[in-house]
Amino acid sequence: MKNGKKRIIGSLMFFVLFLFPLAVSAEGPTSSHWYPEELLEWSPEQDPDAAYNRSMVPLAKRVESSDRNNAPRVVALSALNPHTSGVPSQGGKEFYANTFAFWQYVDVMVYWAGSSGEGIIVPPSADVIDASHRNGVPILGNVFFPPKVYGGKEEWVDQMLTQREDGSFPAADKLLEVADYYGFDGWFINQETEGGDGEQAEKMQEFLLYLQENKPTDFEIMWYDSMVKSGDIDWQNYLTDENTYFLQDEDRRVSDSMFLNFWWRGGSQERSYEKALEIGRSPYDLYAGIDVEANGTKTSVKWDNLVKEDGSLWTSLGIYRPDWAFKSSNAMNEFYQKEEAFWTGDPEVNWPGIASHFTKKTTIQSLPFTTNFNTGSGEFFAIDGEKSSEQEWNNRSLQDILPTWRWKVDGEGELLNPAFDWSTSYYGGSSLKVHGNRDETSKTTLSLYETDVVITKDTKFSITYKTDEKKPEMDVQLDFDRDKTSLMEVKKKSRGGWVTQTFNLTKFKGQHLSAVSLHFDKVKEPGDYEIHIGEIKIYNDKEEKDKPKKPTGLEVSQTHFNDGLYADVRLSWNEMDDVKQYEVYRLYSDGSKEWVGATPNHVLALNDLKRDGKEAATSYELVPVSEELVRGEGSVVTMDWPAYPKPEADFRVDQTVVRPGDKVQFFSEASEVTEEWEWQFEGGQPEVSSEENPVVHYPEEGLFSVTLTARNTSGEDVMTKQAYIYVSEDADATRNVALNKSTESSGACAPSEGADKAVDGEVENNSKWCALGTDQWMVVDLGDTHHLSKFIVKHAEAGGESPAFNTKSFVIETSMDGETWKENVSVDDNQAAVTEHTIAVTEARFVRLSINEPTQTGDQAARIYELEVYGY
Numbered sequence: 079m080k081n082g083k084k085r086i087i088g089s090l091m092f093f094v095l096f097l098f099p100l101a102v103s104a105e106g107p108t109s110s111h112w113y114p115e116e117l118l119e120w121s122p123e124q125d126p127d128a129a130y131n132r133s134m135v136p137l138a139k140r141v142e143s144s145d146r147n148n149a150p151r152v153v154a155l156s157a158l159n160p161h162t163s164g165v166p167s168q169g170g171k172e173f174y175a176n177t178f179a180f181w182q183y184v185d186v187m188v189y190w191a192g193s194s195g196e197g198i199i200v201p202p203s204a205d206v207i208d209a210s211h212r213n214g215v216p217i218l219g220n221v222f223f224p225p226k227v228y229g230g231k232e233e234w235v236d237q238m239l240t241q242r243e244d245g246s247f248p249a250a251d252k253l254l255e256v257a258d259y260y261g262f263d264g265w266f267i268n269q270e271t272e273g274g275d276g277e278q279a280e281k282m283q284e285f286l287l288y289l290q291e292n293k294p295t296d297f298e299i300m301w302y303d304s305m306v307k308s309g310d311i312d313w314q315n316y317l318t319d320e321n322t323y324f325l326q327d328e329d330r331r332v333s334d335s336m337f338l339n340f341w342w343r344g345g346s347q348e349r350s351y352e353k354a355l356e357i358g359r360s361p362y363d364l365y366a367g368i369d370v371e372a373n374g375t376k377t378s379v380k381w382d383n384l385v386k387e388d389g390s391l392w393t394s395l396g397i398y399r400p401d402w403a404f405k406s407s408n409a410m411n412e413f414y415q416k417e418e419a420f421w422t423g424d425p426e427v428n429w430p431g432i433a434s435h436f437t438k439k440t441t442i443q444s445l446p447f448t449t450n451f452n453t454g455s456g457e458f459f460a461i462d463g464e465k466s467s468e469q470e471w472n473n474r475s476l477q478d479i480l481p482t483w484r485w486k487v488d489g490e491g492e493l494l495n496p497a498f499d500w501s502t503s504y505y506g507g508s509s510l511k512v513h514g515n516r517d518e519t520s521k522t523t524l525s526l527y528e529t530d531v532v533i534t535k536d537t538k539f540s541i542t543y544k545t546d547e548k549k550p551e552m553d554v555q556l557d558f559d560r561d562k563t564s565l566m567e568v569k570k571k572s573r574g575g576w577v578t579q580t581f582n583l584t585k586f587k588g589q590h591l592s593a594v595s596l597h598f599d600k601v602k603e604p605g606d607y608e609i610h611i612g613e614i615k616i617y618n619d620k621e622e623k624d625k626p627k628k629p630t631g632l633e634v635s636q637t638h639f640n641d642g643l644y645a646d647v648r649l650s651w652n653e654m655d656d657v658k659q660y661e662v663y664r665l666y667s668d669g670s671k672e673w674v675g676a677t678p679n680h681v682l683a684l685n686d687l688k689r690d691g692k693e694a695a696t697s698y699e700l701v702p703v704s705e706e707l708v709r710g711e712g713s714v715v716t717m718d719w720p721a722y723p724k725p726e727a728d729f730r731v732d733q734t735v736v737r738p739g740d741k742v743q744f745f746s747e748a749s750e751v752t753e754e755w756e757w758q759f760e761g762g763q764p765e766v767s768s769e770e771n772p773v774v775h776y777p778e779e780g781l782f783s784v785t786l787t788a789r790n791t792s793g794e795d796v797m798t799k800q801a802y803i804y805v806s807e808d809a810d811a812t813r814n815v816a817l818n819k820s821t822e823s824s825g826a827c828a829p830s831e832g833a834d835k836a837v838d839g840e841v842e843n844n845s846k847w848c849a850l851g852t853d854q855w856m857v858v859d860l861g862d863t864h865h866l867s868k869f870i871v872k873h874a875e876a877g878g879e880s881p882a883f884n885t886k887s888f889v890i891e892t893s894m895d896g897e898t899w900k901e902n903v904s905v906d907d908n909q910a911a912v913t914e915h916t917i918a919v920t921e922a923r924f925v926r927l928s929i930n931e932p933t934q935t936g937d938q939a940a941r942i943y944e945l946e947v948y949g950y
């Protein structure tokens with residue numbers, strides 16, 4: 079009975095550990111994900127996307143409160159991208175993205191990803207590595223062997239553990255090669271595939287030991303508490319004699335750390351503490367896991383089992399899925415409010431916050447330091463306070479080091495409120511807004527950054543802000559050596575525009591700057607107050623004057639054109655020293671330019687760029703930017719467009735079967751370059767039209783053809799659909815003739831997910847056809863010959879699943895005998911939850927739906943909630 083319960087709980091545990099991918103809009107290069115055989119074949123020379131997946135930001139040093147080997151730490155297992163496959167290598171075109179902002183409380187980040195349908199070996203995306211490193215946080219990739227019930231295969235474990243004759247492990251060598259090339263800091267290894275034995279466990283230990291012997295210094299291998307010495311999957315929840323085998327084997331260090339499973343509520347982690355000391359390891363190499371994915375700040379955690387009587391911790395803390403804050407939100411403000419509550423505390427639900435047990439850390443130990451309070455995404459992109467692009471964007475490579483304190487507000491009377499504001503930005507997509515109602519007694523001190531910087535005779539401090547107030551009524555507060563405070567009055571009038579005030583810090587030469595704050599107490603007129611802080615910069619004056627050199631080697635390394643109107647462009651150039659990032663602008667014939675991307679890398683992919691009118695060429699400017707955000711001279715490269723294309727004619731209708739006198743709405747689906755439309759409607763009123771989407775009456779019964787001619791200055795194209803509109807008194811008899819009819823299929827994911835579930839008329843209650851494999855199809859026998867005019871397909875999202883599971887590519891065919899088939903519908907790039915396909919009236923008894931690409935990602939499970947076939 080006990081073992082049975084353990085297996086059930088294990089499956090539930092995996093359910094939350096399994097990553098369900100979300101919608102994908104990636105174009106161009108995407109982040110890597112592999113199965114073992116693919117990993118063994120990978121090389122950067124053969125991977126066209128590899129260069130775009132590299133991090134160029136070194137791991138920053140952090141001010142540690144004590145010896146990290148003798149202090150508890152925090153590891154976060156976070157789905158920083160909500161899917162495994164299709165993740166853009168260098169950010170995307172959506173504002174709402176998981177721009178995690180509490181790096182100061184995390185000591186190690188695990189990039190949580192991987193699934194049996196997409197790939198089980200997943201390095202972090204480059205933009206996440208960049209953000210993690212800029213904040214001084216090592217980040218680990220994920221090796222995930224799923225349980226068999228979720229597609230895990232014993233062969234994947236065996237492939238990873240294959241040895242050469244000399245005892246080396248090819249897969250281990252590849253793991254080290256990948257991390258070195260992409261620039262991240264270790265691997266989290268999670269083996270939950272059942273079927274192993276003692277021999278396999280021994281081989282796994284040898285694999286881990288091989289990694290230890292060959293990995294670079296400070297490279298971390300973290301093991302998950304799942305497999306035990308016998309080879310069984312048996313979560314221990316503590317460090318025990320069963321799982322020490324994968325952490326320490328006498329004098330041999332097997333793993334650098336272990337993430338302990340979640341079910342330690344009934345006992346104290348003192349057990350783990352004592353066992354760690356017994357085997358000669360630090361208890362803080364153990365991370366006692368808490369699962370917050372479902373409930374976030376409402377998660378029940380028995381903190382007393384982790385915390386000693388003196389307030390210190392028995393072990394380190396492991397947090398599974400703090401991306402709860404993003405996943406459970408619908409807007410950026412909601413996401414950041416939930417994240418703040420999670421990390422700093424939420425008294426309304428009695429959540430102490432991670433900050434109650436762990437101290438913040440800072441990487442600000444040298445100059446220059448610049449922040450624009452840029453969270454890493456925006457609804458536009460601003461350069462020096464002016465919008466340089468109206469396009470939404472996200473790219474965590476551009477995320478600034480955000481305030482250490484979030485938010486620490488002290489004072490008297492009515493206090494002002496700080497918040498990130500994505501409606502206003504000086505550089506990037508956001509700024510710091512300080513606002514609220516004040517009276518004569520109000521005094522507010524907003525603590526921002528903890529620092530450890532030595533001031534020189536050349537050091538300056540500048541602050542850029544804007545406000546509609548008559549005066550900023552604000553001081554910069556600098557703390558030195560943790561016991562001296564200096565206030566510097568900000569005086570420049572803003573008049574609603576961005577202004578910069580600079581302070582010379584020469585008089586503080588030799589002192590250690592320990593904190594940066596803003597102070598507000600000069601209340602001239604009580605009432606509402608608002609100010610935006612767009613930039614804070616601390617720098618040495620001589621260095622700030624040094625502009626980066628002009629980039630060399632800029633070239634268009636690859637182009638792909640879509641319909642002669644859109645382009646995917648890959649740029650490359652020679653890497654430069656002393657450059658924080660590179661900005662890329664598109665140049666227009668009128669002399670204007672538009673920001674189209676930025677990266678710390680020396681390659682950049684620009685996707686889905688639209689041709690400007692009928693231009694023959696487009697030029698791009700590459701501008702290097704220093705740490706002080708000083709721009710150097712740009713380099714320019716030009717890309718030629720192909721000849722301007724002539725149109726391609728196509729159209730659809732809302733219905734092909736109507737009663738006499740009914741209306742039919744026509745929709746042009748001619749290509750975007752179409753400038754003129756000429757319609758001809760046999761039997762219709764009007765008989766001709768030049769509208770793009772005309773409405774036509776059909777007064778008499780009959781079977782009628784439709785012709786569309788699409789034109790532009792480059793030529794024309796004609797499409798005729800013969801016998802397309804059927805006008806009949808029988809039109810009222812049209813219904814879903816597939817409902818509850820017999821079906822066949824290529825297979826089913828489970829007995830309860832057969833093809834019959836796709837024609838039962840019940841989308842709710844998870845009633846769907848699900849199929850795995852490379853040849854996925856279902857056939858409906860309508861029972862008799864019908865005149866068919868329309869198909870409706872309800873994909874995964876219609877049943878409440880992720881949009882990422884909507885069928886991407888499929889074909890619908892009809893047949894009279896079930897042997898000879900006619901193609902009626904072919905879809906190559908669907909993203910919708912429900913698709914409707916109107917066809918010319920076709921006689922058929924059988925309908926076949928064949929799946930070419932089952933999802934938007936690499937997941938290989940087809941999910942069809944309903945196939946409706948309309949006819950009479």
